[in-house]
Amino acid sequence: MAHVPVLFGHKGEYRREANRFLRERATLTHREDAAFELSLSEAPVGPRPLTLKKYADGLHNFFNWCNQRGHDWKTINYKTIIDYQKEMESGAWSTQNRPLSPETANARADIATEFLAWAALRSIRRAFHVRTKPRSPSHGARHPVGRLPRKTGALEPVRAGRAKTSHTKDLLKNETLPSPLVIRDWLLTVQRKYGYAKYLACRFILETGVRSIEAINLVETKQARQLPSLAEIQDLARKGARAVQIDLVVTKGGRPRTIDLPLDFALELRQWADTKRPTLRYRARMRTGRAPGDAFFLSDAPKFEGTPISYATLYKVFRKTGPIRKFSPHIGRHIYACFFLLRSLDMEAQVRGGNLKSQHPDWIHHRGDWYLKLLQRQLGHLSDETTFTYLRLIKGAIAIADVATNWHLNLSEDI
Template identity: 30%
Template structure:
């Protein structure tokens, strides 16, 4: 058994068993499954059976055993479920509460949730944010629902409320329709995220420091530039393959060849490490997620092409040298499918390593790969809106203009069209709440009054517990 414990210090701990041992015992399908051991320590039988049923799609909170879920949660989601459940189990043990039979309103909401929000139940005695609290309460509730379906407790009712929101589509920004979603009552309110970015000069100074790092600087800065100029996630950058950008330049799909070179972009399909449903794990350990198509600036595509034909080959030689025989060296070369390799070892970059180098070099406050993704989105929106300078200036010149003025509505619709038709397809899996955040950033920067509705965000808050994953 491989005792890989969660980084979170719980009395209940997460363990992953050795894949070979599971395979030999006929349980190879549980190779990536987290298991919980209690504070005794001992195997937590019921929590683990719940996690196994969730992982295999035998049970989920929507189907409630009426049908098997053909698309079970991803391994990242399962890890997050296990962490949240560990927290709830330890709290219940510390408070002498039976988590399976605990009342939703008085115990899960009135005590467990309130103690987290007040900082009574937190590692540093600080109030926890709603987006941390809600998934923990949700998984505890799902554990109870599973137990009820298994006959381990009496059936119970979860109070809910139905909310209506306006849904849009990145395929048609004008096709709005009203939809409804059912949400459980008692959820902690998520504070609205507000965006602010460092000055361009600060980002450039940070990037220069990354570039100047000994040995790894050129590769690190290329990874950073890929994120900042395409808005991909760090895990997607880590999973980027040698042939993600076609090896032959003749196979590059340039969408706007009539434009000057500096404005041209190449269409690239990515599916490894993408956020969303997990369709499998490949032989290299990468999640196979929903496939999406992104635009890569042509100038950046040429840099990636030059890297894989020079610096990457030099890094790969370092890895191949480890092989004791020709056959072993050939295997090492064949299994090196990722584009970004460490210059000294030839090992692939990981998402955690990308975050580490990003934050290791002293940069602006709160600067992270994820904020870099938002930075691309807002910069793109701002540049596209410059094409509508006349409309913007007319709005700004009008005194005491209201958010419902036809010109403000026209400006909002124009910005929303850019977000829906151009930014969201590039981001993939972007929520309606993100659309609202980008609009608010733009209008705050322009100092245009705008009252945004929270309706679009409500769906995403309710879906968070179903799609909880790491990013």
């Protein structure tokens, strides 16, 4: 329990119930109802210290709000949670009265809701009824922090009244897409500054559009190999295949899916996995005295050889050296989707006897929407809001359509 934060009130009092919740949250014993069963049969891994800190910060903020507004958390209902969320959105409850982002308001309200539901389950407070609505396959709202997927794989209802969010707003603020050559130069910078292993992990996201959590949870063991063997990849190449398929097991929402990976990049990953990765595992064992992890992407940084590359590390690499403002693994995922669209639309336009620049915007919108539906399996989900954002970016990026046609080749050229 040493990594679990401890909360105290504004008068220095020990917040017994909140701290009990954090301890149970850390050990995943905070829920007893069937809706929160694990999708895996083996023992779960508890949340990371950073996640627990977010919970503690969120609860601290909620208790302060209750104190300032004269609310007793043991008697309030769900409508009060919506009031709390709206005050954060409007800036009535924030530092310097500045409106908070919908993502921040939702996350804090989610934490408060989960705590109150837990307290009611433990008979610490009166019953707490949360209004929910069904989650559609295209729903763009995020799961509450740390929420576990249902065992059945069904789409979990979402908390009603959550603020509308946009996962593509940072990309939209940049107005234009970086060209494939700019992305390629950025990857070269990553390789030079952070090493070959992190370059491979970053490029994997840009080549497939997977989430960072899905990339770092790829595994490579003698018993479980997600990337095909060298012989299998070479056999696919002889047959004229342009991509290999990989089964993603750890995904957002707990729903496994199969994705396509360009064959030439799959070959580069396989060669690294068969040559340099075993060396990294050996160095990790010699340095720590323990068996190294099974994660596919292992660090090659001095003194950290063989350590699994984490989400925080990937985020740092994207943000600190990215070619556009607020670059992140999630933005890299969007860029992959946009260039997939550009490439697909340009190829179809050529079949029609023209090029993408000569096509009517309505044709681009109609055909782009169709190609985005093809992307759903690769990306895992696609909301209507994301669809329109991509199409808006595509309409403004026609000028780079010629280079985008060979997106994967541009990423690998001269690397």
